[in-house]
Amino acid sequence: MPEIIGIDHIYLAVRDLAVAERFYDRVLGEILGFRKNRFALEGEPHVQFYNRHFGLVLRPAGRPAAAPGAPGLHHFCLRVDSVDDVKAVAAQLRSAGVEASGAEHHPDYAPDYWAVYFSDPDGTRLEVTNFRAERRARHDRWDTLA
Numbered sequence: 001m002p003e004i005i006g007i008d009h010i011y012l013a014v015r016d017l018a019v020a021e022r023f024y025d026r027v028l029g030e031i032l033g034f035r036k037n038r039f040a041l042e043g044e045p046h047v048q049f050y051n052r053h054f055g056l057v058l059r060p061a062g063r064p065a066a067a068p069g070a071p072g073l074h075h076f077c078l079r080v081d082s083v084d085d086v087k088a089v090a091a092q093l094r095s096a097g098v099e100a101s102g103a104e105h106h107p108d109y110a111p112d113y114w115a116v117y118f119s120d121p122d123g124t125r126l127e128v129t130n131f132r133a134e135r136r137a138r139h140d141r142w143d144t145l146a
Contacts, residue, residue: 075125
């Protein structure tokens, strides 16, 4: 059976492409080091932010957003290496004018779970968390786990 080895890309339909692009320029470009390109599909402009692992593509929405709590994407979470990295991202987000939580410890999720939470201009919830021990063990010992 083929193994899924990662997320290739995430597509977000946004109300205002220019507003969303400015937000993600700060968050993904300036703070998290993603690169960016633009392209068009079927005459619609798209903006892609990418790193060596995956891409996030913005495209204009074709219809109004669903009501909060409707089925669909709840949030997406990006991973950094350490708790210190989570703290640095939280500080950088706030310093860039992004309304974000502080770096928070959530031992009820996992003993070493730290995260910062924020939303994009369309209300899509985002999280940045650390590479926790359980995730590292799963990654490093995948072939020996039952």
